[in-house]
Amino acid sequence: MRKPCCDKENTNKGAWSKQEDQKLIDYIRAHGEGCWRSIPKAAGLHRCGKSCRLRWLNYLRPDIKRGIFAQDEEDLIIKLHALLGNRWSLIAGRLPGRTDNEVKNYWNSHIRRKLIKMGIDPNNHKLHHGFPRPHSHHPLSATGASSSESMNKEHKVVPLSKSCVEEETAIISSSPVNLDLSIALPSPRLAVVEDKPTPNSEFAKRCDMDIDLNC
DNA sequence: AAGAACAACAACCGCCGGTCG
DNA sequence: CCGACCGGCGGTTGTTGTTCT
Numbered sequence: 180m181r182k183p184c185c186d187k188e189n190t191n192k193g194a195w196s197k198q199e200d201q202k203l204i205d206y207i208r209a210h211g212e213g214c215w216r217s218i219p220k221a222a223g224l225h226r227c228g229k230s231c232r233l234r235w236l237n238y239l240r241p242d243i244k245r246g247i248f249a250q251d252e253e254d255l256i257i258k259l260h261a262l263l264g265n266r267w268s269l270i271a272g273r274l275p276g277r278t279d280n281e282v283k284n285y286w287n288s289h290i291r292r293k294l295i296k297m298g299i300d301p302n303n304h305k306l307h308h309g310f311p312r313p314h315s316h317h318p319l320s321a322t323g324a325s326s327s328e329s330m331n332k333e334h335k336v337v338p339l340s341k342s343c344v345e346e347e348t349a350i351i352s353s354s355p356v357n358l359d360l361s362i363a364l365p366s367p368r369l370a371v372v373e374d375k376p377t378p379n380s381e382f383a384k385r386c387d388m389d390i391d392l393n394c
Numbered sequence: 395a396a397g398a399a400c401a402a403c404a405a406c407c408g409c410c411g412g413t414c415g
Numbered sequence: 416c417c418g419a420c421c422g423g424c425g426g427t428t429g430t431t432g433t434t435c436t
Contacts, residue, residue: 194404194405284402
């Protein structure tokens, strides 16, 4: 059996206080991001190492961009979600200063709702049957893609055809924001590319292959 | 003004894959 | 090879703030 990641008896939970934040910041400034498990003790924090890591990566890191998402960021999230599914860390990696948690929250609280309102299924980016087709409001139509045709039929089972991939790539390349999936290092966490069987995993695999090729 | 409902966001939980002894 | 450890990820929950009735 795996040991719990920390001693739950002596760890704080819930919102971080200013003092805790400061301790963590001070420690990481002085020693860098080392072994997360040992950081709480070394920094004098009664927190789980995972909690420290999350706090640092999502809120305390100096390069984090806070505040509302710009329209182009939102468009980009939608496009990348259509391509990659719920691979938030990959999506966040294309948005400098944004974290996976932030992107995920923004998707769930804003974009998802917005798409549903527009009659688009946020899971597969397809228009619902019987819903009046919006003309220029589909997030992908703005760049010229045909919504239902360029999307794979069902996120789960049908892999994108080559032409679909090319089409999506063309969409992305027209974006003003850097979408180059090669050598993705806006965030240090992108150095490792995962390959879980998620929606659009076939396409994601190709992205991963592209990364290899481009390296 | 008060309570209910909803929205937004921070944080936790459990699982997974990689690494190491 | 195997099991333990660790970091990372995505899903989910809990809390707080805002709007509505």
